[in-house]
Amino acid sequence: MDLFTVTIGVSILIYVVIGSYAGRSVRKLDDYFVAGRRAPTLLILGTLVASVMSTSIFMGEAAFTYDGQFGAYLLFPGIAVTGYMLGTLFFGVYLRRSRVPTVADYFGHRFQSRRLQQFAGFTIILGL
DSSP states (O other): OOOHHHHHHHHHHHHHHHHHHHHTTSSSSHHHGGGGTEEEEEEEHOOOHHHHHIIIIIIIHHHHHHTOOOHHHHHHHHHHHHHHHHHHHHHHHHHHHHTTTHHHHHHHHHHTOOOHHHHHHHHHHOOO
């Protein structure tokens, strides 16, 4: 067994232990998705940026670089992170006040329109 295999095994074990410990406090769906509405804005922003970085950076931009488009690799992650930071800091206040779990739910609740909620969800999926 090499060092790489041992490191992966130990890290998976640590993730399982931490997940089991943190999972004990999850009682409702809100506890899971939005940390029971107790998490500060910067923590939510950090998890959002980490999610985006772990998928788009390691998969999408790596493919751009492999294809010879190194500029996209340097440009797109910075733009994405900046957009998420500004969106969270300015728009997140309204989401928190409305007590809805998603942006699409916010638009549906704010304008009392199921069709607008569906359209917002579709545009979010299309944008991702």
